[in-house]
Amino acid sequence: MAAELHVELVAADRSVWSGEATLVVARTTSGDIGVMPGHQPLLGVLESGPVTIRTSEGGTVVAAVHGGFISFADNKLSLLAEIAELADEIDAQRAERALERARSADDDAAERRADVRLRAVAVR
Numbered sequence: 001m002a003a004e005l006h007v008e009l010v011a012a013d014r015s016v017w018s019g020e021a022t023l024v025v026a027r028t029t030s031g032d033i034g035v036m037p038g039h040q041p042l043l044g045v046l047e048s049g050p051v052t053i054r055t056s057e058g059g060t061v062v063a064a065v066h067g068g069f070i071s072f073a074d075n076k077l078s079l080l081a082e083i084a085e086l087a088d089e090i091d092a093q094r095a096e097r098a099l100e101r102a103r104s105a106d107d108d109a110a111e112r113r114a115d116v117r118l119r120a121v122a123v124r
Contacts, residue, residue: 003022003036003037003038004020004021004022004037004056004075005020005021005022005024005035005036005037005039005072005075005076005077006018006019006020006021006075006076006077007019007020007021007024007053007077007079008076008077008078008079009051009053009063009065009079009081009084010078010079010080010081010084011081011082011083011084011085012081012082012083016063016081016084016085016086017053017061017063017086019053019055019056019061020055020056021053021054021055021056021077022036022037022054022055022056023035023036023052023053023054024051024052024053024054024077024079025051025052026046026049026051026052026065026070026079027046027047027048027049027050027051027065028044028045028046028047028070029044029045029047030044032049033070035070035072035077037075038075039072040072041072041073042070042071042072043069043070043071043072044069044070044071045067045068045069045070046065046067046068046069046070046079046081047067048064048065048066048067048112048113048116049064049065049116049119050062050063050064050065050087050116050119050120050123051063051064051065051079051084052123061086061087062086062087062120062123063084063085063086063087063120064084064085064087064090064113064116064117064119064120065079065081065083065084065116066081066082066083066084066113066116067081067082067083068080068081068082068084083113085117085120087120087121087123090117090120090121092118092121095114095117095118095121096114096118098110098113098114098117099111099114099115099118102114
């Protein structure tokens with residue numbers, strides 16, 4: 001059996017995903033980070049971006065995450081996000097329309113959110 005870590009991806013309003021994984025890649029204020037079983041303890045600030053989880057069963061879970069914190073200790077990884085949604089929950093056409101509206105309204109924050117959602121859908 002491959003080494004694994006327990007992952008909890010939680011948004012402010014719900015538990016988004018929980019399970020065993022072999023690798024998690026997330027964007028922090030210090031850059032992209034990959035966490036595998038046995039990683040050194042860490043605490044960081046999440047940037048908006050896709051989070052990719054390689055599950056123990058060999059699958060991939062991708063989520064669009066907007067801000068929050070990442071914490072790892074004792075083979076337990078917690079991603080505490082302000083907003084998070086699984087790529088499978090994202091309507092790509094709706095996200096494209098939101099991106100267009102944000103660009104025409106010159107709304108940088110909305111544009112970043114829509115862009116992250118579209119990148120998460122593209123990764124899945």
